[in-house]
Amino acid sequence: MRARLLPVVVIVAVLLGACTTPLIHTPVFETEAQLLAARGSPTRVWENPDGTRTLEYATQPYGWTCWMYTVDAEGRIVEQYDALAPENLERVKPGMTKAEVSRILGTHRRERYFRLSGEEVWDWNIKTEWRGxxxxxxxxHFRNGVVERTSVSYVYGWLDPDAM
Structure with a gap:
């Protein structure tokens, strides 16, 4: 009996290990042509002061990444990063304009206006680390068109996401 159970235990262990492996792999692109062939048209293109362009690939409202690829004049990708990574979220500071925030984080998921507080709130889905x-x-949170503060909200599985 024990000999027949061992293969089942090994298979279950391998399958559980696979569950912890990220399902989304973002390849490193070397050229704009490779990027466009693989990912298609970007959500937006940003012209940078140094003559480069940044191609934005947002996955909002349902995804939790926003890949930014900076391309030089020769079509080489010189930088690529997820704009919704924790270290990039920390770049949003009080006093920034909506345009500055949009440039840092990419296309947002939703915006709401709260009449009583006078705040307009933009939100982005970000990676969830907690079970449940x-x-x-x-x-x-914007007041009079500039950032007043930032916050994080958690939507639990038993709540209706549209109720928030």
Whole structure:
């Protein structure tokens, strides 16, 4: 009996290990042509002061990444990063304009206006790390068109996501 159980235990262990492996792999691109062939048209293209361009690939409202690829004049990709990575979220500071925030984080998921507080809040889905959390939102609170503060909201599996 024990000999027949061992293969089952090994298979279950391998399958559980596979569950912890990221399912989304973002390849490193060397040229704009490779990027466009693989990912298609970007969500937006940003012209940078140094003559480079940044191609934005947002996955909002349902995804939790926003890949930015900076391309030089020769079509080489000189930088690529996820704009919704924790270290990039920390770049949003009080006093920034909506345009500055949009440039840092990419296309947002939703915006809401709260009449009583006078705040307009933009949110982005970000990676959820906790078990039981359906999704996590990074929120930027604007008052009079500039950032007042940021916050994080957790939507649990038993809540209706549209109720928030």
């Amino acid at each position: 959390v359906l999704f996590t939102l990074f929120n930027v």
